Amino acid sequence: MSEALSSSVNGQPQQLNEQEASELAEELKQQLRRGYLPPNDATAIEKMVAGLGDPRGLMRLTFAESLGAVGKAAVPSLCRALSSHESVTVRRAAAKTLTLIEDPRALPVLLESLRGDPDPVVQGSAVGAMAAVGAEAIPLLLEVLIHPESTAMQLGLASWALAFVGARAPEALRDAAASQHPEIRCAAIAALGDQIQSLADNAAKDLVLGALSDIDADVRAEAATLLGKLHDPDWAAPQLEPLLHDSVEQVRKNAALSLMKLRAIASIPALHKRLQQENHTDVQSVLALAISQLNSQDA
Structure with a gap:
């Protein structure tokens, strides 16, 4: 029997051994197939979160899809797992599951994971979940761009997310292009291409033309x-x-x-x-x- 998978409810550990995880995953799979939502009480959610640490990829996928179906009720447990779970597998899966739910309440924890988690996959999954939230993530992504301790990888991830969000929130991206911070202007200008091409956005064109004479050489x-x-x-x-x-x-x-x-x-x-x-x-x-x-x- 493999090592038990654990999470907690109010500090009390929730554990699933391999057999229990298999049985729960099968039950959840049947519920999803029949169009039923998985249970959303705290104990059930924590068991599903514990299942995110299963070594079997298909099992983790079932638990992630079930938590995604639960939706916003699962966000607090997923955020706790993302911020403090000792298993990197759980943290990775928690971030990816939050991408499915797109809840702005998760943004502060996602930002901290992008900045502070030692695992690059967790960082990438966290920024993906931030991008999925949409325009509300832009101020936090901009924080990463101007933070003096952001790594090259974090800067690249934040710039990618800014471009992704910008396609859905063009006004916010145009505001960023006029920021007082050259790092933000630079990232925003780089992200404006999709708007100019796909949306024929004349305001975005004007911002790019203005950037050609920007005081900062990187922006130009x-x-x-x-x-x-x-x-x-x-x-x-x-x-x-x-x-x-x-x-x-x-x-x-x-x-x-x-x-x-x-x-x-x-x-x-x-x-x-x-x-x-x-x-x-x-x-x-x-x-x-x-x-x-x-x-x-x-x-």
Whole structure:
């Protein structure tokens, strides 16, 4: 018999051995198939949470689906498991199950798991659950972006979630693009591409154009990169050409690469002009590559 799976109700441990977990999972599976909701009393919920630690993946899936069907009543127990359970398997499954429920009450615990859980899978699942909540998660995601101790992975996860949420909450993303914090402006600009392409959002376009002259070079560089992804050379190329003369190397490189991606053949003279003036070898290489690629397309 395998080690018992445990959780608690009011501090009292709830345990399931392998046989008990199998029997409970089968019972829950039958209820779901018949269209019945699983029981939502505290003891039943804690047993299902305990089942999230089962070593068998299909068992964990049954318990997660059952807790998802229970919905908001399961959130407190799932949050306790996510924040303090010693089993990383339970913490991972709790975060993934909270994704199914999309309850804003879980956001503070999800944020702490993103910031503090030592397991990268828990961090990723926590940010996925935050993104599933929607617009209410944006202020917390922005906190991660400006927190001085956020890791590169946490910054990347928060930026991904911001882009995901932004597609559902475009107003909040546009507000973020006007933030006083350059880290937030940068992430918001990177996330605006979907809105511009799928929603034809002119307000988002205006924000990107404004970002091209942002005081922060990282924001300008991000805006230049975004323009290269929009497949609209007639609009984007005239905005990018002035950035070939930006004071910061990375901005000049990003502008040249975006003109190349856009197949902006009409910008070849502007690229040649910049290449004649350019003193930095790495930028020269990018400019030469862009010119070569565009010339081959024009042939």
